Amino acid sequence: MQLLYFAWVRERIGTGEETLSLPGEVTTVGQLLDWLAARGEQYAAALDQRSHIRVAVNQTYVGTDHPVSDGDEVAIFPPVTGG
Amino acid sequence: MIVKVQAEDFDAAAEIRTLIGGRTDVGAVVTFTGLMRGGEGATLTLEHYAGMSEKELTTIAEEAAHRWPLTDLLIIHRHGTLNPGDQIVLVATLAAHRGDAFAAAEFLMDWLKTRAPFWKKEEAGGKTPGEAKWVEARADDEKAAERWEEKE
Numbered sequence: 001m002q003l004l005y006f007a008w009v010r011e012r013i014g015t016g017e018e019t020l021s022l023p024g025e026v027t028t029v030g031q032l033l034d035w036l037a038a039r040g041e042q043y044a045a046a047l048d049q050r051s052h053i054r055v056a057v058n059q060t061y062v063g064t065d066h067p068v069s070d071g072d073e074v075a076i077f078p079p080v081t082g083g
Numbered sequence: 084m085i086v087k088v089q090a091e092d093f094d095a096a097a098e099i100r101t102l103i104g105g106r107t108d109v110g111a112v113v114t115f116t117g118l119m120r121g122g123e124g125a126t127l128t129l130e131h132y133a134g135m136s137e138k139e140l141t142t143i144a145e146e147a148a149h150r151w152p153l154t155d156l157l158i159i160h161r162h163g164t165l166n167p168g169d170q171i172v173l174v175a176t177l178a179a180h181r182g183d184a185f186a187a188a189e190f191l192m193d194w195l196k197t198r199a200p201f202w203k204k205e206e207a208g209g210k211t212p213g214e215a216k217w218v219e220a221r222a223d224d225e226k227a228a229e230r231w232e233e234k235e
Contacts (some may be wrong), residue, residue, distance in 0.1 A: 007130055007202035008217045010106025056200070059135040075132055075200075079220035082129065082160060083117055083172055083192060 006077035012046035030064035084122025090163040106209035113188040115174045120168035129162045132200035151183040197228040
């Protein structure tokens with residue numbers, strides 16, 4: 001899976017993108033966030049406030065119930081502040 | 084319909100002339116330009132999700148075209164590092180009548196602010212420059228965007 005991080009999520013995790021293989025039990029966005037948060041302190045710091053986390057799968061906004069699989073591009077970022 | 088995400092500055096008058104393109108069925112042009120505010124030495128860095136930013140702005144533009152009888156519309160959003168007074172965003176709507184053009188322009192900005200994947204980081208500058216800070220999303224912007232949900 002191609003993972004992209006933006007803004008302070010990117011800074012806290014320490015990279016803007018990475019490719020990871022999902023374990024079989026991770027099948028939804030919510031499970032993906034839990035799995036990532038358990039990968040280390042930096043991930044936990046980036047993802048602990050779930051209400052401030054937005055997720056897009058293949059460049060479309062999704063909720064935590066949305067399915068994910070290894071072929072997806074998943075972006076994780078804070079609420080947007082453009083305009 | 085024109086949607087552009089770019090680092091370069093834009094010339095609003097030239098962009099609008101191109102958009103009108105000599106047609107004579109346009110009775111109203113509404114434009115909004117967002118500028119960077121700030122004191123001397125301040126900087127604003129706009130990060131975006133290349134690919135999704137263009138896609139999401141196009142979705143927002145299509146939604147406006149679906150809701151109002153517009154002749155055409157345009158969105159330009161910049162990314163990169165900006166200084167006080169620099170232009171950030173341009174929205175223009177063309178319609179036969181001003182009511183539709185005004186409403187659609189306001190809708191575009193309200194939705195863009197809460198949906199388009201851009202993030203602002205600001206550094207205040209001045210005599211005691213501090214650490215750059217990510218701008219926090221505002222509840223007011225969410226409220227402004229929500230009022231359009233009821234009109235569907």
